[in-house]
Structure formats: structure tokens, C-alpha cells
Amino acid sequence: MFLKQSIVIVVFFTLLFSLTVLATEKSSENGGDIDSINIEDDQEIINLKKEIEEKNKEDYSKVVSSTIYFLNGEKTDVRTSETNLGNLIADAILANIEADLAFINSKGINASIDRGLITKGDVLNVLPSKDRVVVKKIKGADLLKIIEYSLSKYPDAEGVFPQVSGIKIIFTQDNTSQNRVLKVWINDLLLEEEKYYLVATNDFLAAGGDGFETFKKAKTIQEGERLDQIFIKYIREKEIIKSKVTGRIIPVSTYKNYFVYEVKKGDSLWKIASKFKVSIDEIAEVNSIKNKRLIYSGQNLLIPNN
Template sequence: MKKLLKSRLFSSFLALIMTLGLITVKTKEVKAETEDQIVTSEANIEEENNKAALEKGSVDITILHTNDTHGRVKADSSIIGIDTISAIKKSINNSILVDVGDTLHGLPFATMNKGEDIVALMKLAGYDVMTPGNHDFNYGYERLLELADMASTGLNSFPIISANVIKDNTTLLDANYIKEVDGVKLGFFGLTTPETAFKTNPNNVKGLEFASPIESAKKQVEELKAKGADIIVALAHIGTDESSEIVSTMIAKEVEGIDIIIDGHSHSNYPTGFEADNGTLIVSTGEYGANLGQVIITFNKDTNKITNKIASLIPKATAATQNPDEIVAQKIEEINEAQNAILSKVVGVSKVVLDGARENVRTGETNLGNLITDAMLYVTGAEIAITNGGGIRATINAGEITKQDVVSVLPFGNFIVTKYLTGAQIKDILEHGVKDYPATAGHFPHVAGINFVFDAEKAPGERIVSIKINGKDIDMDAKYLVAANDFMAAGGDDYPHFKDVKTENEFQALDEALEEYIKYLGEVNYSKEDRIAVGKAENPVENPEETEKPEEPKNPVENPEKPQDPQENNEIPGEGNELPYTGGNNPMYLLSLGLFITAIGSLLIVDRRKKAAEK
């Protein structure tokens, strides 16, 4: 009987211990959960307070930007239009509107009054600052100075700046400019590509020096910081073309302290920009006013730091939802009326589209390039004609050809010259023209009077494998009368030999020669004629433009991450790398264990009673 009582007491005690254990565990869990909630709540309150303090001292500033419009300020199916750009700028608080060049020259609308109409429209539109590109020197640097003076005087004035264009040991234009917005000082400095020395007529920049953009940028960052600039922005007509010696990414790498580089020259399209070295954001809109760039900068005035930079592009379709600025639109109409009578004159008809697309004329033969060089032969009587693809600026659609179409294709006012060159010099010139193929390059040649084949797999300078004139191999020692435009004749696009050979004669402007030749033909029906072929001398490829070309630069990513294979780390897809679940905060397993032990104890008691009864 005593043994039975002891067993009952033991079982009851064990059950009690288990129950107390459950209560203790649960109490600790509730307490821990409560403490965690208190800590989390306090952290959330602190985070919200910090966020509120940050927002209290922060200001958003929007920089709107344009580049490489080449006189395309009038809206059409693909161009936003400066009247709409003006309206967008005026609709955004704390906004700044800037331009990074190749703006004052281009289409006839710009060239008819040598850039003055473009400056007038930019002032009305509310531009705050601009840096000149190489083509803004096309009227000569003296005219650029006149345009800069027009821009910086009177109502709605703005400066045209560049830190690396030097004359007589000083900058030709103001080097930098500070604009204060809502108490924040934005320091801008301008950079113009050194390629301007040969990417405008060299006579236009005679006496000028184009200093190193990198060294100039270093000086400007120091100077702007000394002036109290909170944010530093480079307006850089530099570009990211592989064929350029200096590109904007090099500037970002070598120069600390530049927050943003607003880029031009290479016509690059970066929808969200990209972060280069030293945390510099590089942005660019593409070309011809198809997009308006936008950078929203969040700046904390308490900490005096940028807390965020967001870049985007406003495309034509989005911009079209904004009503144009009426004052700017009215000014455009005034200019149109003065020009339409001249430019609307029909000069001929084309049965085909005449291809002047940038990506085609800078990489291969096109029917428009053939038409232009044939026109050069027609007006000069030369044996050979060569012109650079970078000078061909537009396509002519099938149908009536107007004077405006002609001037849009050849807007630079270049005239034709003739020079005697040897066969060996002509080969050197063609080698220079194709040295960067398949990259797009303004110095890619278009020709008449000759056919040539080049091997793109050979080293630059050794690519020409065949040159024929009237079906016969060129004589390297003989001299040939060559027609070229005055830009190339003066060493433009860095072409060799031309500037070292005396000029035999000068002729009318390229656009005038083309117009005359179109009138002579009456009806234009041109095609490619395999004047330029890529391949081996024995087996040339007929259509060079069909060779694969590199895409436009995308946002560079040095080490893109590939999607990780879950099996590489023996992971279960969708789950982390935690150890397998073997327990937790749920006390049910303890309760089950307690009930099991209680049941065993009861069975032991029953069994002992039976044995006692048998005795």
C-alpha cells in the first residue's frame, strides 16, 4: 500500500513539474515578445523622427537639360520643341534649364541668321546656362562671342561658359557660373571637346587652344568650392564615343568632386544616367530634341550634403501632354514667316528615300553620299570627290525636294575646293576615313570617281586593299584632281595631306552644288553602287552597312551580377540559409510530453493494483 502511495505521489509531482515548466516557458516568451515589441517601437519612433528631421532640412532641385539639338527647336513628330521645353521648365518649382552644346548651328532655321534666332528663343524659354559644342564654332569664334554677348545681356539673360577654350592665355568665355536655388548654390563649369580643333573648320578656331578637359575640370572644382558651391555640375560637350581621345567617364575617374556631368557630343542616350567613378552621375539625352533630360537632386541643407540623385528622360510622347509656352511659340512663328518664302522652294523630285541617317553615313556608303559627291564632280570637273559622313546631317524623303531639304542635309555652309593629290596620299586619306570602322565616325568617307575595298580585320592604317579609278588600279605616284569640302581641306576631322597641298580652285557651297545638280537631274533615282566595300581584295563584301555594328553605349556596369543558381549553395528556392527547424517558441511539444508521462504513471499504478490483488 505504501509503495502504491509513493508511485501516485511521484507521478503527480512529475506532472506538476512539467506544468510549471510550461507556465515558466510561456511567461518568458510573452515577456520576450513584449520587450521585442518595445524595442521595435522605440526604433521605429527614432527612425520616423530622423526621417522627419531629414525631410525638414531637405530641398529638391530639378535640372532640365538638352544637348546636340543642332538647331532643332521647332516641334514635330519626334522633336519636343523649345516652346514645350519652356512650359515644362516653368511648371516645375526649383528648376534650372541648361544646354551642353551643338545648339546654335545646324538646320536652316538656326543658320539663316547665324544663331541669333536660337539665342533669342533660349532666352524666352528660360535657359539658365549653356556650354558651346564644336559646331557652335561653325560661324567662327568671333561670331560665338557675339552670340554669347547677346545671351548675357537684356531680359532673361544667361551665360555661355567654357573653361578649356583658351585665347591669349585666358579663357575665351566665362569659365563657370553659380546659380542659387532655395538657398542652395549650384556651381556649373563648361567643357568643350578638344576635337573642336578639327571638328569645325579649323579656320573658325584659328588662334584658339583647347586645354585638357581633365586638368581644366580639376581647377574648376577647386574654384567653385572656394566660391561656396554646394553642388558641382559639369556641362561637358565631351561625349563617350570610343573613337574620342578624351571621354566623360575619364573626367569622372580623374577628377573628384563633380556631382553630375551633363554630357553631349556623342549623341548618347542614357535613360536613367549611370554612376561613374567617384560617385559622379553622367547623363545625356540623345540627340535632336527627342528627349528632355531631368535630374532631381535632393539636398539636405542641415548636413550640407546631397542625399539623392535621380535621372530620367522626358520623351516626346510625355512632353506632348504639356501645352507649349505661348510667348515662345509666337516667336517661332515670326521667324518661320521670315524664312518660309525662301526655304519652301521646290528644286527637284526624288523617287527614293535618300539616306542621311547618322548611323549609316558614318559607317558606310549611302545613296545620298553618292549623290552629294557626284554633285561635287559635276560642278568642279575633278576626277575624284571625297566628303566626310559627319557633314551629312539629314535624310531626304521620296517626293518633292525643297531648298530646306537640301540645306538640312548640308547645313554648314562649307564650300568646295580642288587640290592635286598623289595616289599614295589618296590612300592615306581613305585609311584615315575607315580607321575607326565599325564604330560610327564623322570622318568616314563618301566618294565619287573611285571604288575601294578595305579589310576591317586589319590594323588601322593598313586596311585599304584595293583602290580603282574607272576599273583600273590607282597609280600611287600619279596626281589626281580631288574635290573636297573646305572643312576637310583645312585639316578638318584630322584628315591628312589636304592642308599641306595648295588649293587649285574654290567653288560654291556644298548645298548650292547639290541643289544645282538636283536641278540638272530633274528626277533623282539613286542607289548604292558598291563604291565602298568591306572584305578581302579577292572577295569583297558588297554592303558594308550590313556588317554588325556596335550598339550605342548603355549604362556601364563593371560587374553585373548573374541570377544565382539555388543549387550552388544547396539552398531551397525562396528560402534562406537558416538551420533546419527543430524547435521554437511554441510550447505544445512540452505539453504533449507532460501528458505522455502522466499516462505512463497512471498505467504503472493500475498495474501495481492488479499485482497487489493477486497476492
């Protein structure tokens, strides 16, 4: 694969060089005045230009993977909630580099991917900015500040909303609350404010972009590959994508010492218990549920905040 990509790059620059040489020759013929060249009237240059464009089209149309699900990168969704595409991109980062978690802003996700074959062009539509992955060493207390800031605009569809891997976040939907983050687990362990974590992000956030100044102040441990290249490599190895929303970022209300969770389509008591790291019996008891298989979308459940 590396050889094929190298050939494409060599061909592209060879054609580009030829185009430049031709333009220079035409400039000489016109007394060195390159502005007097009408490229559209020169068939040889037009043909080379078309050849370069066709090579680009051929490269963009290369199939890199396939998906049985619609991969959701819609602006109104990816900037207000966890999505399967956001999960997939964050998972790709964490699989590629040594870190405890991956954390990116949803602003960098610019499109969805339909069910079926995935081309390189699809990936570049999703991730057009060519960001590189950067690993930062961040204290738990500062990581909490980053998470708080990323959720501060919710429920407005803002680009600071996170997409993550290796971390689970429970936060309150109450936008009047000063502290919206209620609970955070990193790799199934509760976040410790005095502990340091390796956080993989994009270079835009690492430089303090979108107001993430805490990232900028943190020590840089490693700089990695471009995010679009990492993503292509990851989904190519997967061959068939089955990415789903798994409950990494969970909005709730609160009541006394309970979380109030609204049941979503496809939920079960087992899934909900797993999301909140409590037992099915605890949820059933608090909510007086006799038939543990019978819950419905839109139902509000009290979840013990153990």
C-alpha cells in the same frame, strides 16, 4: 531662278534694315538706351519680325526636286557605309567642278530625305554647315593615306568615313590590319602612287579638319561654290532623283589570294562581277556555282583578286 533668289535676298535685307531703323528710333525715344527697349511690346517691330520669318519659311519650302527613293543620311549608315545620299552629294560636286574624284567626310551629312518632293529646307537640313568646295592636287601615295585614315575607325560610326564619286575602294573589315585599303580605282583605272590627282572636297577637310592633315598640306588648285548651292543646282537639273548604292566603297574579308564578299539583298553575279571588275565565269568557277542566277543574301563568295 537667279532673279527670284536676288529678289528674296533684297526683300530680306530691306526688312532687316527696316527693323534696325525702327529699333534705333525706339532707342532714341528711350534716351539712347537700346537695352531698355522691349521689342515684344512694340507691335510694329513684331510685325516686321514676323514678315521676315514668313519670307524665310516661304524660301525654305520651295520645291527644288523630287525623289522616288528614301535618300539615306542616317548617322549609323552614312558613317559606316556608302549610301545613296552620300553618292548623290559627291556626284553633285564632281559634276560642278573640274576634278578626278570627289571625297567628303560623312560628318557633314546631317539628315535623310524622304521619298517625294525635296525642298530647299530639306537640303539645308542635310548640309547645314555651308561648306565650300575646294580642289586639291594630291599624289596617289598621299591619297592612299587619306583613304586609309578615313576607314581607320570602321566599323565604328565615325564622321571621318568617306562618301565619294569617281573612285571605287575595296577595304578589309579586319580592324587589326595596319593597311585596310586593298584596292582603289579612279575612273576605272587602278590608283598610281606616283601620279597626281585632282580631288574635290569640302573646305573643312581641305583645311585639315577631323585629322585630315594630308589634305591641308596639298596644293589648292581651285575654290568653288558652297556645297548646299551646288547640290540644289544638281538635283534641280535632275528633276527626279533615282540615286542608288552602286558599290563605290566595298568592305570584304580576305582568304589567301581572294576577297570574301557577303552577298547583299538585290545583288546578282553580274553586279558583283562589275563591282570587283572580274568576270561572272571567274566567280562561278571559284565558288562552284552551276546556276549563275542563283545566289542568296548572306552567302559568302570568293572573288579573285586579279
